[in-house]
Every structure is written in C-alpha cells, then in structure tokens.
Amino acid sequence: MKAEEAMPLDEVLEGFGEEQQPAGSAPSTLDDVLQGFDETQAADTETQPLDAALHSAGGWQLSGELDFSTAYNFAHQRPAPGQTDFRGLSRLRTGLDLELEGAITPGWRLHLEVGGEYDAVYRINGRDDYRAQLLDESESEVEVGEAYLQGSPAPAFDLKLGRQILVWGKSDNLRVTDLLNPLDLREPGIVDIEDLRLPVGMAKLDYFSGDWGFSLIALPEVRFSKLPPFGSDFYQGAAPAPPERVPADGIDNMQYALAANGIFSGWDLAFYWADVYRDQGHLSANGGAPKLRHSRITMAGSAANVALGNWLLKGELAYLSGLEFSGLPGLKRDRADLLLGVEYSGFDDTTLSAERALRRLSGFNENLAAAGY
Known part of the structure; x- marks a missing residue:
C-alpha cells in the first residue's frame, strides 16, 4: 500500500501573510509523465x-513545492538471514523543489529548477541494516533540474x-x-x-x-x-x-x-x-x-x-x-x-x-x- 501527499509551497505558507495571490499567479510545477x-x-x-511577454524585461518569479511521501510494505515475506528486511515502513521522504524564472534582457529568459529530498526511513529503521550503495543513492539527493536560457535570436x-x-x-x-x-x-x-x-x-x-x-x-x-x-x-x-x-x-x-x-x-x-x-x-x-x-x-x-x-x-x-x-x-x-x-x-x-x-x-x-x- 502506498500513500503520497504533495503540498505546494504557497499552501504550506498560507496564513503567514494577509494578502491573497491573484488567481493564476502561482506557476505550475514540472510537467512530465502521465x-x-x-x-x-x-x-x-x-x-x-516564444510568447511576446519575453520581449519585455519583466520581474523574476520564485516558486516551490514541498512534498511528503510515505510507503508501507505489507505483503513481503520474511527475508533470508543477512538480507535487508523491507517489511513495514519503507519510505518517509520529504522533498523541496524550487523554481526561479525571469527575463534577463528583452526577448531572453532564464529558467532554473533545483530539488532536494531526504528519506528518514533509513535512520528510523537503522542505517546499518541497509547496503551502502542504497544509502548513497536513495537516502538524500540534491539535483539541478531543468536549467536553461531561452530566447529569440531572429524572427x-x-x-x-x-x-x-x-x-x-x-x-x-x-x-x-x-x-x-x-x-x-x-x-x-x-x-x-x-x-x-x-x-x-x-x-x-x-x-x-x-x-x-x-x-x-x-x-x-x-x-x-x-x-x-x-x-x-x-x-x-x-x-x-x-x-x-x-x-x-x-x-x-x-x-x-x-x-x-x-x-x-x-x-x-x-x-x-x-x-x-x-x-x-x-x-x-x-x-x-x-x-x-x-x-x-x-x-x-x-x-x-x-x-x-x-x-x-x-x-x-x-x-x-x-x-x-x-x-x-x-x-x-x-x-x-x-x-x-x-x-x-x-x-x-x-x-x-x-x-x-x-x-x-x-x-x-x-x-x-x-x-x-
């Protein structure tokens, strides 16, 4: 059984300010696969x-998303001696994705995404019970996502x-x-x-x-x-x-x-x-x-x-x-x-x-x- 929750950053911070953002002002998150x-x-x-808006050097937008996801394994059999036991709680992950976008000159814009995540399940269950390669690749990660410069060099x-x-x-x-x-x-x-x-x-x-x-x-x-x-x-x-x-x-x-x-x-x-x-x-x-x-x-x-x-x-x-x-x-x-x-x-x-x-x-x-x- 798997359960996941995703909370956009503006929802997490809701209530810390009195002003409401206009409808449609929050940019969308990453958009690939379904x-x-x-x-x-x-x-x-x-x-x-490119949209005509790129041809005016507008302001910069910083947005983000805070994720929390968990997973629980309930149909696993008892592992053989010396093997990792994945029964029970198998994921307790928190992730933060930040996105910066803005026009640097008329007609050119910069887009930058950075994401990081940490899975606390390994420390809760005991890091010594997991192989080093799994810990290196799955316990924590910081990565640059889409990061590009976009513009119109000619009509x-x-x-x-x-x-x-x-x-x-x-x-x-x-x-x-x-x-x-x-x-x-x-x-x-x-x-x-x-x-x-x-x-x-x-x-x-x-x-x-x-x-x-x-x-x-x-x-x-x-x-x-x-x-x-x-x-x-x-x-x-x-x-x-x-x-x-x-x-x-x-x-x-x-x-x-x-x-x-x-x-x-x-x-x-x-x-x-x-x-x-x-x-x-x-x-x-x-x-x-x-x-x-x-x-x-x-x-x-x-x-x-x-x-x-x-x-x-x-x-x-x-x-x-x-x-x-x-x-x-x-x-x-x-x-x-x-x-x-x-x-x-x-x-x-x-x-x-x-x-x-x-x-x-x-x-x-x-x-x-x-x-x-």
Whole structure:
C-alpha cells in the first residue's frame, strides 16, 4: 500500500501573510509523465514561438513545492538471514523543489529548477541494516533540474540552451519515439509519471513556418536512466551490477536529433530522427571484466493524432538500428516499433486511454532466444 501527499509551497505558507495571490499567479510545477506524456502540451511547446511577454524585461518569479511521501510494505515475506528486511515502513521522504524564472534582457529568459529530498526511513529503521550503495543513492539527493536560457535570436527562430525535458511522440504511457530523456526508474510504478523524466543538457534551435515547427537539437550531455541500486527492494539480482561505462560529455560524443511537427485542424503530425546512445545497456567483456556499455543507435520515426469528437486516435512508428545485446558480442540488429492508441474524454474530469505497442526485432534467431530476448 502506498500513500503520497504533495503540498505546494504557497499552501504550506498560507496564513503567514494577509494578502491573497491573484488567481493564476502561482506557476505550475514540472510537467512530465502521465501529464508529462501529454501530447497537447508537447505539441504546443514544439510548434509555438516564444510568447511576446519575453520581449519585455519583466520581474523574476520564485516558486516551490514541498512534498511528503510515505510507503508501507505489507505483503513481503520474511527475508533470508543477512538480507535487508523491507517489511513495514519503507519510505518517509520529504522533498523541496524550487523554481526561479525571469527575463534577463528583452526577448531572453532564464529558467532554473533545483530539488532536494531526504528519506528518514533509513535512520528510523537503522542505517546499518541497509547496503551502502542504497544509502548513497536513495537516502538524500540534491539535483539541478531543468536549467536553461531561452530566447529569440531572429524572427521565427527560438533558441534554448541548457538542461531540458523534450517530449517526443503522442503516447501517454508507452515510449516509442520518446527517447531523448532518460527516466528515474529507482522505484518503478510508484513515482508519479510526470516526475520520471530526467533533464539532459542540450541546445535546441526551433524554426517556425505556418503550421510547422522544425527543431535542430545537439546533446553534449550523456545521461542514462537511474535504475534501482544494489540493496533496493526493487533490485533484481543477488550481486551488484557490473560497472557501467558512461561516455564522456562533450563534442566527441555529441548526440544529434531532428524534429518536424505540424498542427492542423483536428489532427497533427510529427517526424523524428535521432543519433544517440541507447539508454538500455548491454554486457560486454571485450577481453576483460564484463562492463555495462551503451551502443550508439539511430532512430527514425513518426507520430500522429486525429481528433474525432470526444475521441482521440494516436499512433507512433519508430525504426531503430544498431542495437547490441548482452552475451552476443559483435551482433547488431534493427527493430521496428509500432504503437496504436485511443483516448476518450467524454466524461467530466475523466479521460480513458488504451494503448498497445508492438516491437519486431530483425534477424531473430536461437542465439537471441537463448540469451533471453
């Protein structure tokens, strides 16, 4: 059983001042996954130029959110001797997210998010009962979220530099073309989907013409998903994972992406291309101790939405090449992914969604089957 509460900072401080904020003055919090996968927001971001408000050097806004979440495990069996007992209280976490935004010059604005959290459950239950790797990655954390400079260098052009979250595709729940941002998967199925995406350092240049928006993206930061650490109740395995080889950030390992997004009356269409490191790693020995490596892949894809009254039909298609696999050195394969979905919004404050993804791996043989693929 899991229970979570989130309290915006303005609610926490309510009563300490006599003046009420005007309606709509409080900025919203981070917006990615269930609502972060919201195709409408993503489309607006990709195809609309900067708001005219950016062209006047307005004031600065500081906002924040205070979170408190707890979890209690009630169906766990007694662990074997020497293993961590995760029964009972398993999370007692407090988090604080701060967001600063403002115009630094006419036409240019700065956005900065910083978040920190502390989980008191480890001290309450006894830190000696947990593995060091779990404590290092889960007890406390301070991290820079989205942090970027955004402006218009020329008419019809927008430039965005810094750590960003860029949503591709139309799916609300499954990932087919959405591959630029890694995910925080340390607690799968528990963390709100809008908080899963991790920002990545990139430079994004947008050009707008009529109903179309075009994006040229360069990603110098190489970042992969956060997985459950050794010692976590979500970690699968009895031994620590092999060391991970993460390519160095910079020009030598630059990743690239292109996007074209058109919004029309009742439907929209997008095309994507990316040359990036694969988020899912594979074990490779290369004559030494096994290491978790990430292959360089390319992806070409497309996504579309069609609105029919209260119904929304969605589809995505992606073709990935250069995939490598654990235990099969030198083997590379291509894969085609297809997603079909439907969404119904005819109820008040309720949306129903169903999606199905199919993935077909080229050249599948007994070696891949024996390796668990």
